[in-house]
Amino acid sequence: MAETLQTNGGGIWDTVLELTKLAQDKNTNPMVWAIQLGSILNSAGLTLPSVELSHLLVSHICWNNNFPITWKFLEKALALKFVPPMLVLALLSTRVISSRRVHPAAYRLYMELLKRYGSSFASQLHESNHEKILKAIDDALHLSDLYGIQASGPAVLSVLFVFSNVWQLVDASLDDEGLLEYSPEKISRWLTGIQDMDIVNHGRFLENKIEFQEEY
Template sequence: MVSWERVIEITKWSQEKKTEAVVWSIEVSSCLNTAGVSLPSVELAHRLVTHICWENNVPATWKYLEKAMEVRMVPPFLVLALLSTKVVPNRHPVLHPAAYSLYLHLLNRHAFSLSSLVNSPNYPSLMNSIHHVLSLSQLYDDYHHDVPSHPHPGVALVQFLFTLVWQLLQASLQDEGLLQRHKSLLFVDPGLDLTIEKLDNPHHLHAKNTATAIQFIARFLHHKLTSRILSLVQRNMSTHWGAFVDELEQLAANSLILRSLKHLSPDSFFPLNLKSNWPMSCEPNNNNNKKKKKKKMKLSSMLAASASASAVQSHNDSSLWLPIDLILEDAMDAHHVMAATIELLTGLVKALQAINGTAWHNTFLGLWIAALRLVQR
């Protein structure tokens, strides 16, 4: 049985001796292998983050953590989730702004490599760990009301990514004194006064961190993969998406830091197709609210089924594309293909391609086979 105290002892000794990160990783890996611990290790991720925050918040330990993420001693996305709950609320200049800077560095390095997460053999259990770390069922309690305590990994992935981006957004708003106090603050402490006073000093670390966070928000919104995953929130969690868009507009309209950035402007901050609270071209009227709600919940269930299948089956398995079959069935039941259905199907195909981590060739085959099955039926 592994002695986690021994792992921490190795880490502390390495800190004192200023041991290189690669040497530390070899020693810790050897210790864990001897104890029969498989890597990446969820427990090691918890231990390292707890070790750093905050008694050992020194450059050496951050280098060790970065190396552990790089060589997959720990699950990178779980580490990001753990750090987000500890670092972001403590980013104030008198607390740990350097840690926030390092967190943003790790976020930039790992958050856009979602295919490695989805294709990992322990994807379902890892997403379940992230779900509990971030308390996603509490953050999105209305969505999880009728959902089991262990949600499908695809749903957890979508909500995890959305939470990371929304947290950056609310932190940036709070840094400039723009966050409304009555809003849900995720992991941002509403009692902190984090308003930046010296915006004219470009070398001020706190202001620099906020500028970096704003640029990352824009990157998440424009990135080919992450924007499509976020569009699933737009389609299936309209209440949360509406609040998110309101805060995006608040930042775009009032952020002095955003206006000072050279390669980003309020007009280009986030794409037009993500501004709407509703996935279709117009909002539903009162007569078909229930029908729309049923469709949205159905799409959520289909995403969950597809995401669950993607974790355990090959990319060529038709079960990955089951949501397409259901959308086509709905279109045939209506006896005509409406423009809204085409738009929904287009967005769903793009999102499933992102979630399943498949090449477009396999994605097209999935769509084609779904159409053939529809003809056969």
């Protein structure tokens, strides 16, 4: 595997992406993928959990690689603290909730991750690179712009993060029941309706039942 991961000077993230694609094609055990990923990250001397890795894995899944195995890779990265859960959930929420009808399995998996990792804030907000993580979460959800306050502190950001997630899910539920039009704003600021761009490729992925359980 090591020989196949040589890149043409494209940097660590090209290497990580190539590793992930190869593992995906071979349906590699997520733990094996995680061990190889950890070796790459450690060799590069990166601070974990990684903001950049969060963006890479979420962008990889949504939506060209929305497969059971890639979600298992993401869950393993979360479990091993390679990526900050709050940031991953923030990035997923802006993509998955608005596409819940086109990708219902992805929405279900997002809800499972939210249940597992959405409430364990204390350990997430005191990492050595917590300021970078907080800024990335703020940027992903536009919290400072939305609420008109600086979401720079762990406590403030935690409250806004929870409130924003609840708001998104409530809007999604109202929209699914056809009740959003009766709200004062008539439309969700979280763009929970189906986007035209999400419909284009809906036929390429069959939404089968996907389980997180991994076979070792």
